[in-house]
Amino acid sequence: MYFIPNENLDPTLNLAMEQYILSGLNLDEEILFFFIDRPSIIVGRHQNTIDEINLDYVKAQDIQVVRRLSGGGSVYHDLGNLCFSFILPFPNQPVPDFSSFTEPVIRALRTMGVPAEKSGRNDILVEGAKISGNAYYHNKFGTVCHGTLLFNTDLTVLARALNPKPEKLSAKGVQSVRSRVTNLNGYLPGIKTTVEFRERLLSEIARDAKTIELSDADLANAEGIADERYRNPLWTFGTSPKYTLKRTRRFPIGEIELRIEVRDNIIRDVVFFGDFFTSQEIDPIVDALRGSELETGALTAALRSIDWKAWFPTIQEEDFAAFVAQGD
Structure with a gap:
């Protein structure tokens, strides 16, 4: 040492x-x-x-x-x-x-x-x-x-x-x-x-x-x-992002708050806030969510298109997708 x-x-x-x-x-x-x-x-x-x-x-x-x-x-x-x-x-x-x-x-x-x-x-x-x-x-x-x-x-x-x-x-x-x-x-x-x-x-x-x-x-x-x-x-x-929806939940890895800009039921942008820990930059998650329908199935598919577990191994893709889509 x-x-x-x-x-x-x-x-x-x-x-x-x-x-x-x-x-x-x-x-x-x-x-x-x-x-x-x-x-x-x-x-x-x-x-x-x-x-x-x-x-x-x-x-x-x-x-x-x-x-x-x-x-x-x-x-x-x-x-x-x-x-x-x-x-x-x-x-x-x-x-x-x-x-x-x-x-x-x-x-x-x-x-x-x-x-x-x-x-x-x-x-x-x-x-x-x-x-x-x-x-x-x-x-x-x-x-x-x-x-x-x-x-x-x-x-x-x-x-x-x-x-x-x-x-x-x-x-x-x-x-x-x-x-x-x-x-x-x-x-x-x-x-x-x-x-x-x-x-x-x-x-x-x-x-x-x-x-x-x-x-x-x-x-x-x-x-x-x-x-x-x-x-x-x-x-x-930072800057104050434009958003139409706000989602907040405390997960085992910490609180995640999302500011989501949605137009015509399509996610145009999303910003992550919170006291959570992850070992990688979250930009690929944001890129995966952009352009997706604000619907649990579509969001689950978007998250499965990347190596989701590399960021949040204790959270299931469909659970996070439901959180984004429904806020529950």
Whole structure:
């Protein structure tokens, strides 16, 4: 394993460095990468940004908003939150299960005296409260799986900045974001800062890792990625698609919301939103749905014309077709 140190606090550059480490360094082993961000909201790849944030509050508090490459839901970062990233430059390996990445963190926390446990598809809890959410993306260079660790985050700001849908909170059995999360510092009285926490976690997870530094040229390449993607308002906020139908359902892989433009009972366009995970770009699904009749049989045939299971292996084509056609 390699470890790449990092003291940068800019969320756009941290996401760009993570992307560049995967695509540009040509390393032959797993890489561990930590980062701490100044106050920011990091929205999931497929989410409708405006729906996920309290925009007036975010602007008033000067909280930066950035879209990441991975799926999943929106998260709040500040100087009390530690982000960890396991980067696997192995494009031909299947996407690992979340447990492959959360278990080392859970073991480390338990060694430090924290009663951490995995919950659901991608969370880590302590005594029933969430301290970590995880997400991943996979491309032709390999896989990135990254997560948060709430050490001493301002949970009041977190609760006011995020705007989760009521049905998501209901599915978690809680009434608010604030009641669902907690910080780790109360369980680690001997650790005073997020940086100290990072160093202790590093010693537990990767004490034998080989340290490599990003060069000036590497950082310049990462800055270029940040400028092109993560600092681009169109990437983060997108555009408001025209639509005549809206469909929303929570599947086992997360919520999927569709904005569908229909004319003469033919799908002219469809846009996916949600906190779902998939290991491939969804453009081929959109291409398959365009031009289809808004009818379950026709949509099922359209989805079967592509390798549907490569995107959503736990959802049957006819079930998704009925969801698109009927919204149930």
